[in-house]
Amino acid sequence: MDKKLIVNDFSIHVATVNGSGSQSSNAVLLKSIFQMGIPVSGKNLFPSNIMGLPTWFTIRVNKDGYIARKKEVDILVAMNPQTAVDDIKALRPGAVCVSPVELNLDKIRDDVQHYLVPFGELANKASDNVKLKKLLTNIIYVGVVAELLEIDQVEIDAAIARQFEGKTKAIDLNIHAAKIGREWAKENLKKSDPYRVERLNLTQGKIIVEGNKAAAIGCLFAGVSVVTWYPITPSSSLCEELIDYLDRFRTDKETGKKSYAVVQAEDELAAVGMAIGAGWAGSRSMTSTSGPGISLMAEFVGFAYFTEIPVVIFDVQRVGPSTGLPTRTSQADLLSAYLLSHGDTKHVVLLPNSVGECYEMAMEAFDLAERLQTPVFVLSDLDLGMNMWMSDPFIYPEKPFDRGKVLSKEDLERLGGFGRYDDVDGDGMTYRTLPGTEHPKAGYFVRGSGHNKNAAYSERPEDYMYLMDRLLKKFDNAKALIPQIEVDQNNDAKIGIIAFGSTHWAILETRDMLANEKIATSYCRLRALPLTKGVEQFIDAHDRVYIVEQNRDGQMLDILRMEMPHLTAKMKSVRHYNGMPIDAEFVVNGILEQEKNAR
Amino acid sequence: MDKKLIVNDFSIHVATVNGSGSQSSNAVLLKSIFQMGIPVSGKNLFPSNIMGLPTWFTIRVNKDGYIARKKEVDILVAMNPQTAVDDIKALRPGAVCVSPVELNLDKIRDDVQHYLVPFGELANKASDNVKLKKLLTNIIYVGVVAELLEIDQVEIDAAIARQFEGKTKAIDLNIHAAKIGREWAKENLKKSDPYRVERLNLTQGKIIVEGNKAAAIGCLFAGVSVVTWYPITPSSSLCEELIDYLDRFRTDKETGKKSYAVVQAEDELAAVGMAIGAGWAGSRSMTSTSGPGISLMAEFVGFAYFTEIPVVIFDVQRVGPSTGLPTRTSQADLLSAYLLSHGDTKHVVLLPNSVGECYEMAMEAFDLAERLQTPVFVLSDLDLGMNMWMSDPFIYPEKPFDRGKVLSKEDLERLGGFGRYDDVDGDGMTYRTLPGTEHPKAGYFVRGSGHNKNAAYSERPEDYMYLMDRLLKKFDNAKALIPQIEVDQNNDAKIGIIAFGSTHWAILETRDMLANEKIATSYCRLRALPLTKGVEQFIDAHDRVYIVEQNRDGQMLDILRMEMPHLTAKMKSVRHYNGMPIDAEFVVNGILEQEKNAR
Amino acid sequence: MVSSTTPPAPKAPVTNKIGLTLADYKGSPSTLCDGCGHDAITSQIIKAFWELSIEPHQVAKFSGIGCSSKTPAYFLSRAHGFNSVHGRMPSVATGAHMANHKLITLGVSGDGDTASIGLGQFGHLIRRNVPMVYIVENNGVYGLTKGQFSATADIGSTLKDGTVNRQTAIDLCGLAIELGCGYVARSFAGDPKQLVALIKGALAHKGTALLDVISPCVTFNNHDGSTKSYKYAKEMDRPLHELGFIPFYEQITVDYEPGTVQDVQMHDGSHMRLKKIGNDYDPTDRFVADRAIHQSHKDGTLLTGLLYVDESQQNYSSLANLVDVPLASLGQNELRPPKSALDEIMAELT
Amino acid sequence: MVSSTTPPAPKAPVTNKIGLTLADYKGSPSTLCDGCGHDAITSQIIKAFWELSIEPHQVAKFSGIGCSSKTPAYFLSRAHGFNSVHGRMPSVATGAHMANHKLITLGVSGDGDTASIGLGQFGHLIRRNVPMVYIVENNGVYGLTKGQFSATADIGSTLKDGTVNRQTAIDLCGLAIELGCGYVARSFAGDPKQLVALIKGALAHKGTALLDVISPCVTFNNHDGSTKSYKYAKEMDRPLHELGFIPFYEQITVDYEPGTVQDVQMHDGSHMRLKKIGNDYDPTDRFVADRAIHQSHKDGTLLTGLLYVDESQQNYSSLANLVDVPLASLGQNELRPPKSALDEIMAELT
Ligand SMILES: Cc1ncc(C[n+]2csc(CCOP(=O)(O)OP(=O)(O)O)c2C)c(N)n1
């Protein structure tokens, strides 16, 4: 075994049973390392079920700040008898395994560094209560691991205090149990693996947060006023967090009156219908869902496209088709969202890559929806939405709301009337009035059927073409308004990488890995659809461009092909679609494989 | 005015009010010409409303057999005061106009050949009954036109007899009224236009039928046994005709027992759910709808894709997005149908171009659905589905049903069991059993969530990838089974044309028109998705290929770009999307315009 | 008789309390079939709003898809209107109401739109008790798609071509009562007086008010064998009471004999006045209503009038405890919390 | 007491009339939370089918999405099963039934699956009277998505975090009766005896049979404040009668005092035997049922038993007049009309 120390660069994989309370212990472990100033990320792999099935939590500790998934496990904490054998078999030789002594995992692999722990006995020491014993076992392994990795006990204590904020008894119990684990380890285990943490100062001032919570914060500051939703994993927590924030920050402390409304709809058809009704009536409205909900919203979204009603739709993607793997991550709703509904439809889609962008793009989405008067999708995913990500703190928005082109009573008095769908400004974006506007000419009639500039029913070919061409013009003009691509151009690079969303983090690492192999790369991160000129320039500037994404069909590649056909010869594809977050090794291999043939 | 006779080559445009009974008169006019052996086609332009709004019926008479829409009107019958002025203004100089004398249309245009007819007076002669008078006015104009064009009265009589089959009184009244029109015209009108019909023998043995009816006949002979539907224009008549046929030909004459079930569902979500349930249980099941219904079916279709359940879905396309123009034609559901549902999904789509193919592909669709165990779409459109098309009679199918891979009780006894999703044959298509199969190992559990080869729940990455890759393999193997492209390769041609569905008829004419301009073309007619190798070869063999389609976004072009990216440089696009059926002149102009720049 | 050639002095157009004429409540010309029941209902909607002197711009009109759902274009053209997708008007109206709870919300739907594709949303609208007047123009068929049976077609009734309906009808009034709706009425397009009173009452109700109005489709469902034809409805109409509406700003007069009249007070202070016709009927008892409705199905009669009323329930937006100003009118100051809020949140996440 | 060390002779496994053991009716192991009400219902389903000696392969199991909807995997693994999409199991079951009307069709759904997203399809299933046993495992919350209120949550009940539900519950039994369902029962996962009898009765019913079974979610809705907890249900359970089921192949015995028992004959000749407990209750009177159900809501009690039964209605497939052989079993000879038919059609089109 390599006796060289490996400091601040490893991953811990904790295997437990869901519903067993391990989640908070894992959070404590993660936060304690974070508090030591070391970059971390945490990914929860859980089943589509409430209790009793295997679940894994992976903490990646990385001094260079890589926070993508790393496929290889360095330290396994094998607490789940159901999966322990498989878990340990999957380890590479030389890895570390912490496990309950009675599982006899050392009999299975001898090329692994074992730490066998009598968790049962230790739990007996921690409490007399049977139920509590089970729960506390989780924090005991945290104590053991803390000792092995040299995580400071003060940070464990602090993390526990944060985790159980307000519940003094729970805090005391947990700290006590953690210490039992730690003490036992100190006395009984002979440290013989290379992994250690050492204080750094790379997390100072940073936050740790899930993407769904970040998006909720964004919606809060975007001034959302009508939220409609139907529960679905992995999107539920977005609205649930938002409800909590709205309750705290948008409820009048004295009167209890709310500057928002939340409706738990009966399904997604209703959820989006309500959001559309609310958007039409002038509120900032949104709904949030995942794949099956997107499918159910298809008809209504086409309606909103055609009648030009602002609405924001979050899609926290999970693995499809159908129910698919509801607790696994994916980027496979891209084409559905972009083209959602029958007939000729195209939608603006924002593609946050980080919790920071979940926050920012939530705000941008509302501005865009009202400016463009159209549905705007924000495509997050389970990895981004439900896992814990380190980030710089969010910045308070400076930009005022953009409410788009709305005519008031006074405007109408001045103008003497208006044509709801008349492109007076020539930018494809027309003026609307809100219901309740006190003017005899304020009213108009929204219809999903053919209509002319004045919103009157029309089947005339000319009116229809005017409308459809104008919608296209508007879509084209959206390109200047949406979040722009982020390009890191390397003039030595023959190859470029295009990626979006949570794939970003694996790309950062990929590029460094490739650089180590002396392969220079440029990088273009897509941040929204429609695609813009810059993407074309980026592709143009390279010999080969790898589009890296997390779906089977290469959906972004499809869109690039559709929209930049003259550049298709340069486009190559790397696709990851087994439900796990993509990792850099996979991308590197995918690129190298194809480079072999290319050169 | 050109005094040269124009025989068997013109179009008649009849403007009336919907719900006024003109439909049967127009059919009589069309059929009488058809009976004279002259190729005709009839297109009905009607509003999305039941009564009182303008409607137009266009009959194209063409000795060369062109039956696409012709934009230019030669003979206008202007019966609708609401639209008469617009109608006449749209005529080209030298056209003919038959109109009620009291409309004074001759005051509006003097560069048109007018025939002013006292329809009121003539109707008075035809009947005393006020209601009947209105109705009979329609057949009176038929009489007038028949006289002007020299349509034989026997054919008018015969067509009336067919139209009102069994209703002797109606037949007599109509024949009488037609003669009144004819006699009056003979005595009072001075024929001074060039249009005439002359007997040919080009329609001998041919039929005239709407595409929806043709598809219904196809379903009947495909042995459909469960039909679920929800009314929607322009798809309703498909199921309604089918119901009539099933009632006639699939009901036991003695017992009244039916070998089929029809369910009028409460909506399209239920319609497709029922069809899927029925397909799973082993019947040949189908549903039929239009755009909004397709959107509502999105979730369920993804389910059937993922769980591999056969079902046939007809989409008689109308203009979208949303309600759009429900009584206008379009090919804009192509992408929706092909990619329907969230996650990675792709579907087999059949693209009939004619009533004959509506018939044949209906049958093929059921075979494919059962062979591939997947949803199969048949994309027709309003023009094809609801207009009258001349065709060779349909041929009784020789091919027996393909019921796909179904294991019986005996099979299971032999095999001792089976893996529902195990690719034992290596073609991506696996074996199923039907509920009710009397064997302890016959049962399996269908689920839209992740599953392994044995249909057991699984979240394992390997199982998911196996499933998704196999589905792709199956889709790939579908290419050999689906209707193949039809290519007319011209070795002199530098340019190729790709089209599909009802666009075909304009292409036939387009090619002749281009040939007249000394531009040779080849033609590749797509008959299904996924696209096959042959399309690639076709494109490869030409310098430029025009993809002609009836939607705004160039949806087939998009698919071609997605799937044949290396050939995109050759792809050009001609798109018609104003709701009217595409016409050859439009296509010719679209091609010539681009050819100018290309050369 | 004395005949005179002097033309009568042009009458000043009659205006309501806010100075508007009946014409100010009209919409664009109807494109429905001549004689369609829906047009008759449109007229009564216009009348009711005019008589109540409702500001047209304060109204929001909603519909789904169907001939019936086209009608909001034919009245109150000064109001904003929303012709949504098939069967899903309730969700749109719910969202719009939350965004602006000051709007007077009127929905018009068809029996297909509500009872077939829309059953789920209809049920949940009622469960939420979203304040709106919900008029179903019930003709037992899908008019716009040419006359197929809808889910309110009575068992045994026939289509024009003789096809018999074998399924029991969904009774939207019975259903609404079961789901707790606080204002449930049935009427007939051929009874303008009753209809106007019921619309006014519905407007005075504070939650969801359902009006199921038999509205014959003259083109597809007006034949013998139809139980939704003018003839059948006229013959079988059994009004529960004679109805009057007394707006809150008018004095209640008591000029009737005791026991002959019941006054139901609406939450805004208006009254529905129910004059007894035949048997006693207490519209505040849901069990009475349920029994009467289902008995009428057995009898083949059309029971019309105010079937059920309950003014005690809270509606959805009042439960939501919204600020008084419509959410749609709030500006950035009200909607975006201050920087201190973000700081607080960030502090919790470090 | 005499103690013995001889091991008892291994008992031959008990078999039913068709020679199958209880184990032959089981499914794969449950993955639900320990103590979940749904698992208790699963056991009673297994028991009822076994005791009735139903051939497992003749059964088709259906469900939507939710913890409850997972359960068909946990019983009758020899039967075909269909775990469909959320809220839309009724349509799938309807289609499957038409394709093969000989199948015994059993659906398991949740309150969210049925009363929230599935309300429309549920209503139309009942309207069509598709023969199936439809069990709602009702816990008042969405278990699988972690405990949000569903549309059957009672007004005033609370979530674990104290959130109060302000909307009235949809009572699926009341709704089913309103829509004409012919077999409507409520039960409790904690009352196995009643539940088994009701499942058997449902299987003997020829149309849609609804069983609304309170099935506590131990993880998210078993606290004080919940009206769907074990504790609340146990305390408030008010059985209408003591229930027994007598299959058609068993002799009916009359060994009770007159007036204490009511035997309801099912269409297959079986009987539901209702022993009087407290007040008289006539389950064949829909008005009685309606009143009892809504009274129980006022009282906060849980009324269980056979609420309503009506064996007179025709079901959907018998109305469809299908050939006797399941459509799914018909071959090309039966399904494809002869050439003469095509010739006839073609002749009409020339
Ligand atoms: C999703 C969808 N499915 C089907 C249709 C076709 N469609 C239009 S109107 C209508 C029925 C309308 O019936 P009803 O609500 O009773 O209105 P009526 O025309 O009778 O007034 C249908 C099925 C549609 N527009 N959208």
Ligand SMILES: Cc1ncc(C[n+]2csc(CCOP(=O)(O)OP(=O)(O)O)c2C)c(N)n1
């Ligand atoms: C279209 C769709 N929307 C949302 C979901 C997420 N979802 C899964 S189960 C469920 C609720 C289940 O509740 P219920 O039917 O009461 O079952 P329980 O888990 O309580 O037994 C929801 C909303 C989904 N699977 N599909």
Ligand code: SF4
């Ligand atoms: S079809 Fe029927 S419902 Fe529609 S407008 Fe005509 S009469 Fe009215």
Ligand code: SF4
């Ligand atoms: S979450 Fe609730 S409903 Fe789901 S399995 Fe657990 S106890 Fe049962």
Ligand SMILES: [Mg+2]
């Ligand atoms: Mg109707």
Ligand SMILES: [Mg+2]
């Ligand atoms: Mg539930």
